[in-house]
Amino acid sequence: MLYLLGGLKRGEGLAAASLTEDDMTLIQEVKLMSPLKVATTLLREEKVPTLSMIAPIQxxxxxxxxxxxxxxxxxxxxxxxxxxxxxxxxxQLKDLLHSAAALDPRCKDLAFLNDVDIRDLIFMKITTEVLKMNEKAGDSGTLNEGEAAEGGDNSPNTEEERDDASPKKKTALHQLFGEFLTTRAPLKTIREKAKDEILKYRERDSLHLTGDVLQWWKKQVDLPLLSALAKSYLSIPATSVSSERV
Incomplete structure (x- = not known):
């Protein structure tokens, strides 16, 4: 069989190679099954094949x-x-597999899905998952620390509240230095932060195919919410059996 294939590769033609109908069938079967071998090899060679690889392969x-x-x-x-x-x-695992792929920086563009609306919907679901993750964790202390880092102390400014409650005549101090006073932007909700992080994430360059996914996420210090969710997904193995049985 290898001799026959070699003859075709050298351009000797079907007549010279003497291919029978059975030979042609075998060649097409080998060609047909080739992607399955590649997929199995991928899962075998990957140091830690994660769930994020299943949807693109499928x-x-x-x-x-x-x-x-x-x-x-x-x-x-x-x-x-x-x-x-x-x-x-x-x-039953479609949503899970799509979210895992979206959180893998190698395939975050979801190019294997033709419908752009479906891609956007997947990231909308990821936003909801970020909220649920924070609710389950009850991580209010950590969130306050994050808010403090972005917007300063969360405690209301008593003087500002009094100024807002009832307009008063500007004092000489306000008249002199009022133009130098700055108004602190309102703190963002977790949902708004999650949306901002997803927007940043989607705009960044994809990781090359041989890159270390977990190391990539460790460097994304400005995406704490999304990073925590990504690590929970990427820790799920793609298969629980040996590569010979994949």
């Missing part, structure tokens, strides 16, 4: 088995079988 395989580029009945039948098998897998 989309790639689904596209591959959807192409109608063969006239051989056996190949058409195999593709149909794979499509039916894929359609029933991971349905």
């Amino acid at each position: 989309a790639k395989l689904h596209k591959h088995f959807s192409n109608e580029d063969s006239n051989l009945p056996v190949i058409t039948e195999m593709k149909q079988w794979f499509r039916e098998d894929f359609s029933g897998r991971y349905l």
Whole structure:
């Protein structure tokens, strides 16, 4: 078989290679199954294959088995079988897999999804998850520290409250130095902070495919909310079985 393939590669043609119909079928079967081997190799070679890889791999395989580029009945039948098998897998985990992929800086653009609205919806769901994560953690102390870092002391300014409550005639001090006084911007809610972080995250360059995802997130010190959620997703393994069984 290798001799026959070598003959084709050298351009000797079908006649010189003496390919039979069975040989052609075998060649197309090998070509058809090649992406499965690549996917298995990827999960095996990755130091820590995480859940974020499943959705892109599944989309790639689904596209591959959807192409109608063969006239051989056996190949058409195999593709149909794979499509039916894929359609029933991971349905209940679809949101989880999409969120995991979105939080992986290597594939955060979600290019494997053709619908832009679906991509935006995924990040909207991630915003909601950030809120739920903070509610479950009851991390009010940490949030206050973050707010203090951004906006200073959270305690209301008694003098400012009195000024707002009832307008008073400007004193000589206000008339002299009023133009130098600054008004502190209102503190953002957790939802607003989460949206800001997601916007920054989506605008950043994607990590190269061989990059260390967890190390990348450690460096994103200005994305504390999103980073915490990402680490919880990226700690989930892509598979719990050995690579030989993937």
